[in-house]
Amino acid sequence: DREIPAHVPDIALATACSGADAVLIWPEQLPRWIALHRDQHIVGQNIPFDYWVVKKYLEASGEANAVTQWGSIFDRGMAHDTMLLDMLLDLSEAKFPLPAKNEHLVRKGLGKLCDAHLGPGLVDKADPYRLRYSEVIDDRKIVDREPGFWQYALKDALATHLLWPRLFAKAQAVVTKCVRHGLMKATRAAENLRLYGPLTESLQVRGACALLAAERRGLSVDLNEARKVHDRLKGDIDNAVEKMASFFPGVFRRQGGKDVPGQTFFPGAEPPYRMTKNGVPSIDSKELQRILLLCSTLAHKDPIVRKEGTEANRGTVSLEASKWAARAADHDFIRAWSGMGRTAKLLSLQRGLAANPVAHPGYVPLLTSGRVSARGANILQAPKASWFRRQFVARPGHVLYTVDFAAIELRTFATICEQTLGYSRLGEQIRSGTDPPCFTASILLGVDYDTVFKGVKVEKEMAKLAEKAKLPPPAAPYGAARQASKAVSFGVIGGLGARKLVDYAAASYDVFLTEDEAKVIRRKVIKDAYPEMEEYLKDYPIRSMAFNLGLLPRDLESRLRPWARRLRWILGGDEEATDAFWAALETQTLKAPAAVRRLATNHRHQEQLSDWLTAGPGVTVTGRVRGGCRFTQRKNNGFQGLAADGAKLGLWRLMLMGVNTAAFIHDEFVAELPEKNAESRVPQIDKALCDEMSRVCGGFPIAVEGRLSREWGKG
Secondary structure (H helix, E strand, C coil): CCCCCCCCCCCCCEEEECCCCEEEECHHHHHHHHHHCCCCCEEECCHHHHHHHHHHHHHHCCCHHHHHHHHHHHHCCCEEEHHHHHHHHHHHCCCCCCCCCCCECCCCCHHHHHHHHCCCCCCCCCCHHHHCCHHHHHCCCHHHHCCHHHHHHHHHHHHHHHHHHHHHHHHHHHHHHHHHCCCCCHHHHHHHHHHHCHHHHHHHHHHHHHHHHHHHHCEEECHHHHHHHHHHHHHHHHHHHHHHHHHCHHHECECCCCCCCCCCEECCCCCCEEECCCCCECECHHHHHHHHHHHHHHCCCCCCECCCCCCCCCCCECCCHHHHHHHHHHCHHHHHHHHHHHHHHHHHHHHHHCCCCEECEEEECCECCCCCEEEECCHHHCCCCHHHHCCEECCCCEEEEEEEECCHHHHHHHHHHHHHCCCCHHHHHHHCCCCHHHHHHHHHHCCCHHHHHHHHHHHHHHHHHHHHCCCCCCCCHHHHHHHHHHHHHHHHHCCCCHHHHHHHHHHHHCCCCCHHHHHHHHHHHHHHHCCHHHHHCCCCHHHHHHHHCCCCHHHHHHHCCCCHHHHHHHHHCCHHHHHHHHHHHHCCCCCCCHHHHHHHCCHHHHHHHHHHHHCEEEECCCCCEEEEECHHHHHHHHHHHHHHHHHHHHHHHHHHCCCEEEEEECCEEEEEEEHHHHHHHHHHHHHHHHHHHHHHCCCCCCCEEEEEECECCCC
């Protein structure tokens, strides 16, 4: 077999190992083997791939009963994956030094996993028989003539059987540590293991199986419309370039100097500008820094500077366009430049879409946040604007049902507060049928809820009438307040302070606030709207330090007497406490990891050590552990990760129901339904999604919003 994402290959041969026995299974023996083992836990390496290879054969052979039994093994959480569990174990570790950004989890092959956990040499992925299994399909006797075929195959099954207990034991050790530190209850940990597997591994297996189905289905593209979108994006970039050059002509690198093979040039300037691979003119970094510093000075503001990177780069003017989006109102140059950065990414995506009749995103089933990403046709980055999404259409005889969860991360946040704090005003509002953003907006504006709710509806109707009459959209103060409340609410529960809230609101919601406005709104949301947020946002660095050092908080304090009460100020400049703390690390008083003790003697690394020590674990209700979380990562992990888990289970349920999901975007589903029975399928899809999400949220009420149409979109 060959693992080609867009294609399910034919099965050549299967192998299984129980520890006592290892067997070859010919395809026609699979139905009987599945029937004999339908109540056993089954482990594989990249088992979502195996799921589809086996299912394809069973369906083609008319083995309907075996198809049901095979799916049931996975549906009951009895199918497991060594690769996914290894990724989850990596996620649970607090790596030193902490990565500057969220990193992709590495998918390791069986050979590397065995080398790491069982010792080198057990599996040789350079074995020539590995890529010759298609020969078995045409000539089974080759297995008798060349024993290398079955020897290699059986070795894979044996290695997987040996590997799983090692990984499982490590996963259970992580969970036990979390229980000891009060991060989850023992009863909940046992229930999570039964429902979702170790560290949510069997849940991730189901999600990965369903994502492969969505990847292979793909979204149909109207190529004529796709070319129009491409031309529009290209025009937006040309306008941005012209605007930027009108203010500062030297910002772009012009033709001349050292030639680069394959270098192209922007034709709209004399001499023409050099182009990047994304199709935008190349910018002179030093000149851009000077311009941004000048724009900040003119606006009487400090420039945005780098806080990460090398010591030489830290403190210099940041060149990340997304960080400057909140400053768009300061100068038209900043507006054009930051907008061009977003448009360039879209244009890069659009080039691929305009060349293929079907978009097949290469889904990555697990990120550090628990969410999904994609390679290639990454429609997860696609804007929600109708002018962009209308290029994706239903196949002939079908319609698209676009459905997503309503305010899902507010619902998962309320779930966490109810389960950990015992109450949630946000949860009360949702249960009563109140629209949370409108309720928050009413607090911000100082008016009653009904005024805002009705005002938003009237403003939407007025906007529709204006669009029909081709008039400018009318003012929408209630809608603007509702949008601002969404930006602030999501930012606050994610642990953002006022300064970062300004950037987040601008980048994610096109809501532009001053830092003072953000402070006032943030305070109102926490104090007046949802008081549980204040408790949720409390931080306990001692707990994180104790967890990373393998001690309970009370043991950490006892080992560091007489200055244990000042632990909270170690990172705040208490010189005596800080010196004593590093001394304790060096002398093994704290039993820190060897690498940490070595670095503790070098004061240059104290900042990195401080970050690592106070980066605590983030644990989801479903039992996934993310180690080494900074404050905002830890606060986001709970509600965002829970929503991701529920969405993956929803995707799996739709697949079992026979629904063809053409695209999956975090908590949004694009189902492609036969036109003749689409209306009758909608309530079934809605119920399935709500049931699966509600299950991971402990019964909290869940709602979805959807729309049937020929094009991808909502409205």
